[in-house]
Amino acid sequence: MKNILLLLICSICLQGCQPKDENVIQLVQEPSYSASLSSNAKYAVISTANSGVQLWALDTQQLKYTWHNETNQNNVIDTHISPNNRYAATLSKDSVALWKMNDGKSLGWWSLPSSGQSVAVANNGALLIGLNNGSVMSLDSVKGSLIQFLGHNERINSVALSADGRFALSGSNDQQAILWHATTGQPIHKWQFNSRVIKVALSQNGALSFAGDSTNDARIWNNQSGQELSRLNIKRRKMNFSAARFINNDSQLLTGTPAREVLVWQNDSGKKIATWKVKRTKKAKTKGAVVYSVSHNNIQSVTSISSNGLVESWPLLSH
Numbered sequence: 001m002k003n004i005l006l007l008l009i010c011s012i013c014l015q016g017c018q019p020k021d022e023n024v025i026q027l028v029q030e031p032s033y034s035a036s037l038s039s040n041a042k043y044a045v046i047s048t049a050n051s052g053v054q055l056w057a058l059d060t061q062q063l064k065y066t067w068h069n070e071t072n073q074n075n076v077i078d079t080h081i082s083p084n085n086r087y088a089a090t091l092s093k094d095s096v097a098l099w100k101m102n103d104g105k106s107l108g109w110w111s112l113p114s115s116g117q118s119v120a121v122a123n124n125g126a127l128l129i130g131l132n133n134g135s136v137m138s139l140d141s142v143k144g145s146l147i148q149f150l151g152h153n154e155r156i157n158s159v160a161l162s163a164d165g166r167f168a169l170s171g172s173n174d175q176q177a178i179l180w181h182a183t184t185g186q187p188i189h190k191w192q193f194n195s196r197v198i199k200v201a202l203s204q205n206g207a208l209s210f211a212g213d214s215t216n217d218a219r220i221w222n223n224q225s226g227q228e229l230s231r232l233n234i235k236r237r238k239m240n241f242s243a244a245r246f247i248n249n250d251s252q253l254l255t256g257t258p259a260r261e262v263l264v265w266q267n268d269s270g271k272k273i274a275t276w277k278v279k280r281t282k283k284a285k286t287k288g289a290v291v292y293s294v295s296h297n298n299i300q301s302v303t304s305i306s307s308n309g310l311v312e313s314w315p316l317l318s319h
Contacts, residue, residue: 024279027056028309036079036088037295037311039204039245041303043101044293044311045088047076053090055101058303058311065104069097077116083163083204084123091119096129098141108141118158122165128182130156136170138182147185151178158199162206167223169209171197177211179223189226193217201244201253208250208267212241220253220267230270243304247296254302256291262304264316276314278306 028048035046044056053067053076069076069092078091081101088099093115098107107125115132122128127139136149136156154173161168161182168182173196179188193213201210208229212218216239218232232253243256252273253265264274278289290307296316297303303313 023313025058025061025311026281026309027305027311028054030309032292032307032309033075033077034079035292035305035307036081037293037303037305038081038085039083039295040085041295041297041301041313043081043085044305045079045081045090046305046309047079047090053079055088055099055104064101065099067097067099067104067106069095069109078119080120082121082123082125086123087121087125089119089121089127091116091129096127096139098125098127110139112137117156120159120161120168122161122182123163124165126161126165126182128159128161128168128170130159130170130172132156134172134174136168136180138168138180138185147183149178149180149185149187151180151187151190152176154196157197160200160202162202163204164206167202167206169200169202169211171200171211173197175213177209179209179221179226189221189223191219191221199241199244201246203246203250205250208246210244210246210253212239212244212255214238214240220270230266230268232265233270233272243291243294245294245296254294254296256294256304256306258288258290260289260291260306262291262294262302262312262314264302274302274316276302276304276312278304278308278312279310281308281310 031049033047055065075092076090080089090097097109118130120128125141129137134152138147152172158171168180171177175193177191195214209221216234220229260278262276295303300316
């Protein structure tokens with residue numbers, strides 16, 4: 001009887017003394033439309049339904065700035081942070097804005113000729129915008145120059161820029177992924193899919209491209225040769241990607257899906273080497289959560305931010 005009582009007391013102590021999960025941060029309690037992590041997972045930009053676009057410092061969990069595009073309407077559908085953490089871009093259906101992250105000041109606001117879909121920003125503040133009419137706009141915010149790429153003929157779903165702003169990548173409903181010279185608008189390589197391209201990503205040095213379509217076709221290419229490096233070894237009939245980033249000296253690809261998944265892939269083989277599921281909040285009305293952005297820091301920790309307002313981290317070395 002004493003042994004049973006002792007076990008019961010120990011069990012109660014263990015349940016009551018469990019440490020809180022320090023790898024989960026709740027940034028917002030309201031719905032969000034988009035969110036981006038910085039490449040080192042130190043900052044997050046999140047577009048909320050009612051409180052504007054918020055820039056957070058994740059190490060201190062401090063709200064640094066709140067931004068709005070041209071009006072006080074909360075209509076930003078896509079966001080991006082430059083690799084050097086100097087700039088943040090916010091995109092609504094009819095405008096794009098550029099912000100300085102060190103002081104929160106606006107560097108400009110530009111109206112769009114067609115409905116915006118996706119945005120990326122380089123270390124020099126250059127912007128790349130994918131539009132609903134099938135065109136891609138390259139905007140030099142310093143020089144004020146604008147180049148329009150016209151290689152697609154249907155809606156652009158995703159765009160990406162190299163860190164130096166020299167190379168651009170776009171994916172479209174026309175079933176193509178196109179690599180461009182961002183400063184001239186000239187195409188370098190075109191890659192064909194059998195369904196619409198949902199997500200694209202470029203390595204920071206512009207050496208590798210990734211694109212995934214609306215089924216289970218996801219590929220990585222060498223940008224110099226245009227040759228396919230690998231196809232992700234996807235075992236199921238359908239896997240869409242909502243986030244992608246090259247990590248670990250471009251040896252691996254980190255991805256997120258609309259089905260709460262965060263995954264790591266080996267670039268040379270396409271093999272999946274790690275997977276996690278993001279949490280649901282207690283007040284969540286649906287079982288799902290879209291992984292908006294993924295990142296990887298110098299201490300081998302993988303981080304995600306999702307539509308439930310949670311920032312979550314996992315140790316990569318354990319896999």
